[in-house]
Amino acid sequence: MGLVGIELGGTKCIVVRGDAAGIAERVVFATLTPEQTLGAALDQIALWHAEAPVAAIGIASFGPVRVNRQAADYGTILNTPKPGWSGAEVLAMVRERFACPVALDTDVNAAALAEHAHGAGQGCANLVYLTIGTGLGGGVLVEGRPVHGSMHPEIGHVRLRRAAGDVFAGVCPFHGDCIEGLIAGPALIARLPVAPVELGPDAPEWDPVGHDLAELLAQLMLTLSPQRIIIGGGVANRQPHLLARARKIVPKLLAGYLEPADAAYFEALICPPALGDDAGPMGALCLAAQALADAQGRP
């Protein structure tokens, strides 16, 4: 079908071609300036386009980014600490080179779409996709569609109840101990006595980390009532015991309030991704497929 996906990340940009079912080929570029990075990506897409026409392009971008399709600045990066990227007109730069339908959403909303279509979120039209790595981000689907609203969710920066006695100040430059400042990679380096990979899964130093993750999950359950919460990213992938810890703590935090939910319920609700690091680029292909369908008037 000739779809192209661009996952625009903070350190690298992955460009793939394929169809709604998956990735056929990928090329990776370092994320430098918008002109350098998107220039290289668009040159690659032009090469593919010369071989076989590109029908649509989807972009899964780091945020904050304007995702409202009706906005004049749809597809523009908003105020970001990343040098050179504030105000970068990502969608417009792609449209300037290619006349096909183009759509853009956040990287985490795109990953949520991919996990819903092909991965751990199949059958769950209301789901949350969390990534815990260098930062913490969350994508939200309601009835199978990404939640936008005023901007888009910024779940990484919610302030949650701290564990009793935990005085770690957090490392978020904006908020200190918001959830990203407590459990993303840089926070773990700051709060753990040794490097995270050197700390055994049973070490008690993981207790407050598991607690903080559980507070986030309980809060998401009470606010969004998701059918699934998929947790990926480098930290979650390397520390699978964190999901197990959170699954045990969440029911205690809810204190029996939500409908009877046993261990099997939480085991199914809170799970790792099925697509691994491919969720982002596959999500970009999902966005391309949807852009094509929209252009053709299909649902």
Added chain:
Amino acid sequence: MGLVGIELGGTKCIVVRGDAAGIAERVVFATLTPEQTLGAALDQIALWHAEAPVAAIGIASFGPVRVNRQAADYGTILNTPKPGWSGAEVLAMVRERFACPVALDTDVNAAALAEHAHGAGQGCANLVYLTIGTGLGGGVLVEGRPVHGSMHPEIGHVRLRRAAGDVFAGVCPFHGDCIEGLIAGPALIARLPVAPVELGPDAPEWDPVGHDLAELLAQLMLTLSPQRIIIGGGVANRQPHLLARARKIVPKLLAGYLEPADAAYFEALICPPALGDDAGPMGALCLAAQALADAQGRP
């Protein structure tokens, strides 16, 4: 058009007839047992039906209640402390008496629908409706439709960051100091030195209450990115200074993270309802109108 709405509340049940534009007539019953309360409501609807055929019925119910239309127990009250109501098959009891289309959602989701259609949420397809009264509840619209998911949001029971130095234990029987346990009516009676109505709006004892509300609003903004947050209910109506306090504190909690938002932005974002206590029954009429449209295959 002959629509009927039932707002089933914890202490009273309001039955209205009207059309999608508003309420023409209302009758109020005390909430006793399901048989007594719904029996009286259905007898009233039968009287109206004899005068002019009822085309559809919408029910805005207290929760927790099954709102998933595909579920076998759609419209059944789930586990509740309210005597006699756990397992009450509200929707089925209405359908037993009337053959017309019937739909049910939570009281707060219905109120959100009404404020979106006729009130303070016009033009805001992604919004949150909060009611702070005897309890604290929240309805959520995404793209104009109520959020359901696994069950439905239970925003009243989120656990938030406490204000520094505030040691009030909260009064929620499940969670102690969840947000309902901190700022709903019974919590105010427990935590304030005098009755809430006797405490002047500038009293410093309101400070932690305003803080707790602000924490909730910041959390909702980061998780749902709503275009509007409408706050009604007895406590909010009688203490309008709480909204003003929260509007000042929320930007400090966000610490400049969300896109540039000045005082005017927060003034528009956080607002009282336009429909007052009619949001619930008007929401029930919105549900009836949607049930009729669904039955006729209209969008």
